Amino acid sequence: MSFEDWFRQDRLPHIYCAGCGNGTIINCTLAAVDSMGWKKEDTVFVSGIGCSSRAPGYIVTDSLHTTHGRALAFATGVKMANPKLHVVVFTGDGDLAAIGGNHFIHACRRNIDLTVVCMNNQIYGMTGGQGSPTTPRGCISTTTPYGSTEPAFDLSELAIAAGANYVARWTSYHVKELERAVKTGLETPGFSFIEVLVQCPTNFGRRNKFRQVADQIEYIKAHSLLKAKRDRLLEQGERIPEDMYVVGELMRRSRPAMGLAPTEVKP
Amino acid sequence: MKLAIDETRCKGCNLCTKVCPYRIFKEGKHPNLRGIVVPELDRPERCTNCRLRHLYGRQLCGVCQLTCPDQAIHWVEEEPYEPHKVAIEY
Numbered sequence A: 001m002s003f004e005d006w007f008r009q010d011r012l013p014h015i016y017c018a019g020c021g022n023g024t025i026i027n028c029t030l031a032a033v034d035s036m037g038w039k040k041e042d043t044v045f046v047s048g049i050g051c052s053s054r055a056p057g058y059i060v061t062d063s064l065h066t067t068h069g070r071a072l073a074f075a076t077g078v079k080m081a082n083p084k085l086h087v088v089v090f091t092g093d094g095d096l097a098a099i100g101g102n103h104f105i106h107a108c109r110r111n112i113d114l115t116v117v118c119m120n121n122q123i124y125g126m127t128g129g130q131g132s133p134t135t136p137r138g139c140i141s142t143t144t145p146y147g148s149t150e151p152a153f154d155l156s157e158l159a160i161a162a163g164a165n166y167v168a169r170w171t172s173y174h175v176k177e178l179e180r181a182v183k184t185g186l187e188t189p190g191f192s193f194i195e196v197l198v199q200c201p202t203n204f205g206r207r208n209k210f211r212q213v214a215d216q217i218e219y220i221k222a223h224s225l226l227k228a229k230r231d232r233l234l235e236q237g238e239r240i241p242e243d244m245y246v247v248g249e250l251m252r253r254s255r256p257a258m259g260l261a262p263t264e265v266k267p
Numbered sequence B: 001m002k003l004a005i006d007e008t009r010c011k012g013c014n015l016c017t018k019v020c021p022y023r024i025f026k027e028g029k030h031p032n033l034r035g036i037v038v039p040e041l042d043r044p045e046r047c048t049n050c051r052l053r054h055l056y057g058r059q060l061c062g063v064c065q066l067t068c069p070d071q072a073i074h075w076v077e078e079e080p081y082e083p084h085k086v087a088i089e090y
């Protein structure tokens, strides 16, 4: 079996713009899910609202496309009602960190056994390119026409501080690493958070001097800093440039978790 | 195995031209019936997965397939080579 079998073939091609990285992330997530050997009947995909959140609609399993920001609230309900189900959440930066911010920190605090894949395109893609809590300083959006002046949220740091068991960050360029990180997230009991930096050529790239999709991919690639390298730089007392994104496995621990299937609960 | 792009899905983003270590995907030149410039394949038989998949019994490389946001890249089984009987008319 391959990840292609998890797609609803009758629904493809999907509605994402040409070059939108969301499709890449769905591929990687489904490849990881496929390698777990789970049954389709036991797997549930949940999402909120946004371009990213349309993902479950293209997958053959049961899924919930809920209200804006409430993906984690619904996913919590599914998991607590039937801990035997494998629950994977697709969400966007606006969905997770703006309107859904509180659900996010409390799901991390409770450490519920979910795997959350956040497609962070640093913009509200679906509604026409408004600034989101992760829009970097200086970037143009329809609500920040002179460049954003606010500091951006670091979602992975937030998840670590709030108590998630597994946290990793990759980009839509690092497909193999991303697949492996999602797999580790699926295997880890407790809350697993995988943040993926992704290009939105239509609403982010176009306004921020990325004329071609590939230009933005090149930028993302050049501005990814491996965690190991970051640690080495810190050890040597060097400064980390502000515009770099630290990628890699950022946290792995075993805090007590909620919603574990009966066999997984340790005595 | 043979590499193929599904023209009904490809949106011409050219991301595949950036990721293949053999640079098998080349930017296309002509729009197809849907108005999309689908990349061309440059000697696709060089692809690792095409050559070695059956030998190893698992997917190899596959970076282009994972990267393609539109699920347009796949592999098809090739027909086994059949010697043709040539009828020569005198």
Ligand SMILES: Cc1ncc(C[n+]2csc(CCOP(=O)(O)OP(=O)(O)O)c2C)c(N)n1
Residues within 6 Å of the ligand: A049, A050, A051, A052, A053, A068, A091, A092, A093, A094, A095, A096, A099, A119, A121, A123, A124, A125, A126, A127, A132
């Ligand atoms: C309660 C509510 N408020 C606002 C909206 C409008 N809305 C729809 S999608 C969206 C932003 C989505 O941004 P993000 O989660 O980053 O997803 P993206 O489209 O970027 O993938 C907003 C504000 C809504 N649908 N519901």
Ligand code: SF4
Residues within 6 Å of the ligand: A015, A016, A017, A019, A020, A021, A022, A051, A052, A121, A125, A126, A199, A200, A201, A202, A203, A204
């Ligand atoms: S608006 Fe942006 S995020 Fe939404 S489908 Fe288009 S490129 Fe993707």
Ligand code: SF4
Residues within 6 Å of the ligand: B003, B019, B020, B021, B022, B023, B024, B046, B047, B048, B049, B050, B060, B061, B062, B063, B064, B065
């Ligand atoms: S599988 Fe690898 S070698 Fe083969 S075409 Fe794709 S990227 Fe190139």
Ligand code: SF4
Residues within 6 Å of the ligand: B005, B009, B010, B011, B012, B013, B014, B015, B016, B017, B038, B039, B067, B068, B069, B070, B071, B072, B073
């Ligand atoms: S990555 Fe996929 S959609 Fe984009 S040009 Fe290549 S085959 Fe077409």
Ligand SMILES: [Mg+2]
Residues within 6 Å of the ligand: A050, A092, A093, A094, A119, A120, A121, A122, A123, A124, A125, A132
């Ligand atoms: Mg977004």
